[in-house]
Amino acid sequence: MKNELALKQRIAELEKLLAQKDAQIAALEERWRLAQQKQFGKSAEGFVGQGELFNEVEEIVEAAEAEQQSISYTRKKPVRKPLPKDLPREQVIHDIEDKTCDCCGGELHKMGEDKSEKLEFIPAQIKVIEHIRPKYACRHCDKSS
Known part of the structure; x- marks a missing residue:
């Protein structure tokens, strides 16, 4: 026991x-x-106070969200700074020669134009070249459609 x-x-x-x-x-x-x-795993790679260094990215994102326009969907509006108005400008007009309608022979009227600007650097000279493309439509065809 x-x-x-x-x-x-x-x-x-x-x-x-x-x-x-x-x-x-x-x-x-x-x-x-x-x-x-x-x-071997994922690391935080963070240091004390590091979060405050990159706040400007959040500010840019917030500013970009404010520049959105709403149609039936949301898209970002192109944000390109216009070229300075005091630069010398040269206009190049890309126009059509025959301003008659192909289908009815009526006269085309100007309904608007597209403009684009291109900054051209010439040594010791800078100028803006504006490309203007007039748009035409036939009033006779517009009425019959």
């Missing part, structure tokens, strides 16, 4: 020691996983 009691105590001690060793193994495995994650 005394021997049995000593064996039971020894078994209890060994089970307690085994539980401690299991806890140590679990802690070491967790440390190993964290080290693997730190070395």
Whole structure:
């Protein structure tokens, strides 16, 4: 009986020691996983105060969102700064020679024009060349359609 009691105590001690060793193994495995994650996983790569360095990107995005126009969908309006008005300008007009309608022979009227500007750099001289393309439509065909 005394021997049995000593064996039971020894078994209890060994089970307690085994539980401690299991806890140590679990802690070491967790440390190993964290080290693997730190070395090979995604990293935050952040420093204290780093968030304030890049606020200007958010400001640009907010300004860009304000410049959207709404039709039946949203699109960003092109934002190109106009060329300065004080630069010398040269106009090139791309016009058609025959201003008669192909289908009815009626006279075409000017209904608008497209303009585009191109900055041309000539050494020691800068000028703006405006390309003007008149648009024509036939009033007779417009009425009959």
